[in-house]
Amino acid sequence: MTDRAIPQHLSVAVTYVGALLDYLGARGHDAKAFATRAGVDPGNDSGQIPARQYVRMLDDAAALTGDPNIGLHVGESVEPRHLGVQGYAVMSAATAAEALERAVRYQTLVDTINKVTVEPMGKDMALVWQPTDYHPGRAFSELDVTSWVVFSRWATGVQRIYTRAEFRHAAPTDLREHERILQCPIRFGAPREALVFNETILGLPMPRQDPMIQRMMDEYGQRLLIQAAASDxxxxxxxxxxxxxxxxxxxxxxxxxxxxxxxxxxxxxxxxxxxxxxxxxxxxxxxxxxxxxxxxxxxxxxxxxxxxxxxxxxxxxxxxxxxxxxxxxxxxxxxxxxxx
The missing domain is CATH 1.10.10.60 (Homeodomain-like)
Incomplete structure (x- = not known):
């Protein structure tokens, strides 16, 4: 996907960029120099950058590392701090249902490329990524989906939450890393990216629930959403x-x-x-x-x-x-x- 095809109004949080920089640093690359070359201040962890700039960084990182599964591996390294308000609001929720609601509510604070919803899918439910104006391609899609698989495990303490992962792109030749990280059946060539789960997980208690942190994150997150909406x-x-x-x-x-x-x-x-x-x-x-x-x-x-x-x-x-x-x-x- 060329830069011209990416609408200018789409953006990605600088905190989310941090996961890519951490991935590069863990593999012995100079993440600070990489960020500087890309026009990102590595010392600034607030605000958003244009989506086209981030997608270009993802492509450059794949070329630098020679990693054909860079989306999977960056997603595997995502922590709450990379998701900002969304990550901490999910982590501090009382139940998985509350956590999921906050994941959807604050998604635009992480990136505005996809609209995230929870929808029925047959007898199950699904967390769905629906592109707003363009499909971001394999690397970004795998990053988004993988980050939620890995983060969900950490936040809930449950190893296998999702019964199926779905991607729009075609299946790569080698699926070993997908199977290792996702640990569930995978469907390629699907209508959209999705993580399918049984609705019984919605009642799971969250082990790191904290009403005070959740209230703080909700207040702060609401202010950020209002500010973001006001800008447009x-x-x-x-x-x-x-x-x-x-x-x-x-x-x-x-x-x-x-x-x-x-x-x-x-x-x-x-x-x-x-x-x-x-x-x-x-x-x-x-x-x-x-x-x-x-x-x-x-x-x-x-x-x-x-x-x-x-x-x-x-x-x-x-x-x-x-x-x-x-x-x-x-x-x-x-x-x-x-x-x-």
């Missing part, structure tokens, strides 16, 4: 702007449009296309922030009212009851009981 979607950008301004004042629609460098009519048209009014956008932002603040017992309800741009606590209480059918205090009590 004008309405998410509008929500982000409103969120920042609420402690000062409720911004006018003209102010929001100006912050987005668009005409007020253009913003209103975009809202209408989504079946939304500007007042509904404000209400939605306030409701979302209110739920987040109420989940923190250290923030007083009076302070929450101020943070949401209300001049009086009573106005906030009436609004929250209109949104959710219960008072802020009742919502807080219910959420804190669930998280305790």
């Amino acid at each position: 979607d004008p309405l998410e950008q509008a929500r982000a702007y409103v969120s920042r301004q609420l402690t000062k004042e409720v911004p006018r629609v003209e102010d929001v449009a100006q912050s987005l460098h668009m005409a007020t009519r253009t913003l209103q048209r975009k809202l209408t296309e989504r079946g939304m009014t500007y007042s509904a956008l404000i209400e939605g932002v306030r409701h979302e922030l209110a739920q987040r603040y109420l989940a923190d017992p250290l923030i007083h309800i009076t302070e929450i009212a101020f943070l949401l741009g209300y001049s009086e606590q009573s106005a906030f209480q009436r609004a929250f009851k209109r949104w959710s059918g219960e008072s802020p205090g009742a919502f807080r009590s219910r959420v804190l009981v669930k998280s305790s």
